[in-house]
Amino acid sequence: MIDPVLLRENPELIKASQQARGDSPELVDDALAADATRRSAISEYERLRAEQKAFGTRVAQASGDEKKALVAEVQSLAARVKQADQAADAASVAFDDVVRGIGNPIIDGVPAGGEDDFVVLREVGAIPEFDFPARDHLELGELLGAIDMARGAKVSGARFYFLRGIGARLELAIMSMALDKALGNGFVPLITPTLVKPEIMSGTGFLGAHADEVYYLPADDLYLTGTSEVALAGYHSDEILDLTNGPMRYAGWSTCYRKEAGSHGKDTRGIIRVHQFNKLEMFVYTLPEDAEAEHARLVAWQEEMLQELGLSYRVIDTAAGDLGSSAARKFDVEAWVPTQDAYRELTSTSNCTTFQARRLDIRYRADGGKTTPVATLNGTLATTRWIVALLETHQQADGSVRVPEALRPYLGGLETLEPVGRA
Known part of the structure; x- marks a missing residue:
C-alpha cells in the first residue's frame, strides 16, 4: 500500500509512476477523493464523540428535569455517533479498496515500459x-x-x-x-x-x-x-x-x-x-x-x-x-x-x-x-x-x-x- 501522506503531498509523482507502469493514473485522483471523504468522515466522528463526552459530563452534574432533558439529547447524540462511526469505517474501506489498486511508486531511474523494455x-x-x-x-x-x-x-x-x-x-x-x-x-x-x-x-x-x-x-x-x-x-x-x-x-x-x-x-x-x-x-x-x-x-x-x-x-x-x-x-x-x-x-x-x-x-x-x-x-x-x-x-x-x-x-x-x- 502506498503512503497516504505521499499521496496527498505529491500525487503527481504517483501518477508518473502509474504512467511508467502502464497503469491508470486516474486511480490517483480516485484515491485522493476517497482519502478526502475518509478524513472528513473520521473528523466528523471525532467531533461528535467529543460532543458526546462533554454531554456525559453535563448529565453527571445535572439533576431533575434538566437531567431528563439532557439524557434524551445524549441518546439522540449516541445514535448520531454510531452512524458517524459506521460512515467513517465505510469510508476507510472504500479508500483502502481504491488505494490497493495503485502500485508501489517506482524508484528514480527505473525504465518505463513493459517486459521488453528492461x-x-x-x-x-x-x-x-x-x-x-x-x-x-x-x-x-x-x-x-x-x-x-x-x-x-x-x-x-x-x-x-x-x-x-x-x-x-x-x-x-x-x-x-x-x-x-x-x-x-x-x-x-x-x-x-x-x-x-x-x-x-x-x-x-x-x-x-x-x-x-x-x-x-x-x-x-x-x-x-x-x-x-x-x-x-x-x-x-x-x-x-x-x-x-x-x-x-x-x-x-x-x-x-x-x-x-x-x-x-x-x-x-x-x-x-x-x-x-x-x-x-x-x-x-x-x-x-x-x-x-x-x-x-x-x-x-x-x-x-x-x-x-x-x-x-x-x-x-x-x-x-x-x-x-x-x-x-x-x-x-x-x-x-x-x-x-x-x-x-x-x-x-x-x-x-x-x-x-x-x-x-x-x-x-x-x-x-x-x-x-x-x-x-x-x-x-x-x-x-x-x-x-x-x-x-x-x-x-x-x-x-x-x-x-x-x-x-x-x-x-x-x-x-x-x-x-x-x-
Whole structure:
C-alpha cells in the first residue's frame, strides 16, 4: 500500500509512476477523493464523540428535569455517533479498496515500459562455445538419469517432473551451497509453510494482476505460495521490529507452486517453466533509508553464486510495467542457456520499500518513539531452474557434465556427472 501522506503531498509523482507502469493514473485522483471523504468522515466522528463526552459530563452534574432533558439529547447524540462511526469505517474501506489498486511508486531511474523494455546493466562471463553439437538440458538430464518428465506427467500432468539420482543430488547441492552463502552473510534459515492465509497472500501483493497464477484451496481458504517471500513477509506481520542492530535477514527454503497461467506453449520442454520447484529465497526487513544499499548487496550475493558456478550472465534493470505491484525496483540476473541462444532468468531481487509492510502492519520504532513502516526486500539465491544453465554450460561431447569446483564439496567431491551406465 502506498503512503497516504505521499499521496496527498505529491500525487503527481504517483501518477508518473502509474504512467511508467502502464497503469491508470486516474486511480490517483480516485484515491485522493476517497482519502478526502475518509478524513472528513473520521473528523466528523471525532467531533461528535467529543460532543458526546462533554454531554456525559453535563448529565453527571445535572439533576431533575434538566437531567431528563439532557439524557434524551445524549441518546439522540449516541445514535448520531454510531452512524458517524459506521460512515467513517465505510469510508476507510472504500479508500483502502481504491488505494490497493495503485502500485508501489517506482524508484528514480527505473525504465518505463513493459517486459521488453528492461535495461542491461552488465554482462559477465564469456558466452560458452562448443566444438560439438550442444545438447539441451532435458537431453542431458535423460542421459544422466537425472530428469524424468514422462513419469512426472504420468503422475501429476503436464509441467511436472521427477528429479532422480544425480538430478536430485544436484538440486540439493545447489540449494545447500546457497544456504551456506546465506548463513555466511547473516541470514537466519527458515523452512517455511507453503500454505498461507488470504490476508498474508494479499498483503504481499500476490493477489493482484497475477492472481490467476496462484493455486487456491477454497475448502480451507488457503493459498499455495509461489515463493517463500509470502510466508517470510507474513512472519513479522502486526509486529514492531527492533532494527537497532541492523537489518533482519531470513533465508526461506521451500517448495513453490505456480499455475503458469497464460504461458501455454512457452517453455514446455524440460524444467524451465514448471508448476512445482524448490527455491531458497532471501528476505530482508530494514530501515527505509537503507533499502537501496541492501538491494545492491542482495544482487551481489546472487552474482557471487553464478560466478562460483561458472555461469555466464547479465543483470537487468526491469521495466516498470514488469515489476508487479509490490516492487519499486527489481533487478533480474539471467544466465546464458546455450541451446536457446539466450539469457534466461535465474534470480530476481526486489526492493518493495514500505509497500508490503504497510499492508501487513510491520513497523519499527524511530527516534522519538514513533512507529513507522519498515522496508522489505526479497531475492532468489537458488532454485531448480539453475540446473538448466548448469547442465548446458558445463556439458562435454560425450554427454557428461563437468561439476564446477565450488559445487564439488556438496556432491561428495564428484568432478564429473557421467551418463547412466558408464563405469
